[in-house]
Amino acid sequence: DAGVTQSPTHLIKTRGQHVTLRCSPISGHKSVSWYQQVLGQGPQFIFQYYEKEERGRGNFPDRFSARQFPNYSSELNVNALLLGDSALYLCASSLLGRFNEQFFGPGTRLTVL
Amino acid sequence: SQQGEEDPQALSIQEGENATMNCSYKTSINNLQWYRQNSGRGLVHLILIRSNEREKHSGRLRVTLDTSKKSSSLLITASRAADTASYFCATDITTDSWGKLQFGAGTQVVVTP
Numbered sequence: 001d002a003g004v005t006q007s008p009t010h011l012i013k014t015r016g017q018h019v020t021l022r023c024s025p026i027s028g029h030k031s032v033s034w035y036q037q038v039l040g041q042g043p044q045f046i047f048q049y050y051e052k053e054e055r056g057r058g059n060f061p062d063r064f065s066a067r068q069f070p071n072y073s074s075e076l077n078v079n080a081l082l083l084g085d086s087a088l089y090l091c092a093s094s095l096l097g098r099f100n101e102q103f104f105g106p107g108t109r110l111t112v113l
Numbered sequence: 114s115q116q117g118e119e120d121p122q123a124l125s126i127q128e129g130e131n132a133t134m135n136c137s138y139k140t141s142i143n144n145l146q147w148y149r150q151n152s153g154r155g156l157v158h159l160i161l162i163r164s165n166e167r168e169k170h171s172g173r174l175r176v177t178l179d180t181s182k183k184s185s186s187l188l189i190t191a192s193r194a195a196d197t198a199s200y201f202c203a204t205d206i207t208t209d210s211w212g213k214l215q216f217g218a219g220t221q222v223v224v225t226p
Contacts, residue, residue, distance in 0.1 A: 004155075033213065042117075042201050042216030043156070056213045088153060092214075099143050099205065102214060104156040 002027070004093050004105035012111045013081050021076045021108045025093030031055075032074040033102060034066055035090040043090055049074055078110075086112045117145075117202045117217035125223045132189040134220040136202030137182075143205040145178055145185050146214065149198045156201065159187075192224045 005024045013019050025032050031050040035043035048056040049068035063079045072093075078085055088109050092102035120135045136145070144163045148156040162169045162178045162185065169176045175188040189196055199221050203214040 042218050045213040048213055090155060101146065101158050101161050103158060106155040
């Protein structure tokens with residue numbers, strides 16, 4: 001079975017630009033979560049979606065937004081990019097959305113110049 | 114501040130030795146999960162231990178949980194060079210309605226042949 005997939009793998013943007021990251025969960029999983037991992041740190045929670053509804057939001061500015069589609073795939077959008085947004089963006093899917101394992105994709109490495 | 118904090122920050126051992134790392138957390142949890150990350154790639158789920166469990170095994174991995182001390186440990190027995198990675202604990206906290214995970218900064222493990 002295919003695991004969680006993310007696209008693109010790498011991305012280079014300049015300050016002020018906008019970026020869209022995509023995630024496809026494991027088949028049958030209805031929950032998708034997004035995390036940001038800055039170099040040398042642990043992942044930080046950004047959003048969680050379950051059954052297409054936002055179920056949780058981390059401490060990130062409104063420049064960050066996300067949505068989940070009817071097929072449970074998800075997009076993370078970041079507007080007005082800052083240098084500090086450079087990070088590995090990880091998507092995780094889970095069956096129930098709570099109290100169970102989360103399975104992570106390979107991540108999208110975003111570099112903001 | 115981060116919910117989970119791993120100790121030590123870094124660990125260097127030889128093949129065949131055991132590796133032990135600890136995780137402390139601050140608030141009540143539903144479960145605690147351990148993940149492995151190789152060279153800044155996606156996280157691999159290792160094991161989930163629920164708040165009413167005290168010990169769990171999976172292959173060469175042994176996880177303990179002490180909710181009275183708000184701490185967990187991960188033991189890797191008979192380590193291999195392929196175990197070289199960063200290891201993170203992540204907590205699913207009870208005060209959150211949905212299972213967003215809070216990660217520590219990780220323990221970097223190097224296993225030398």
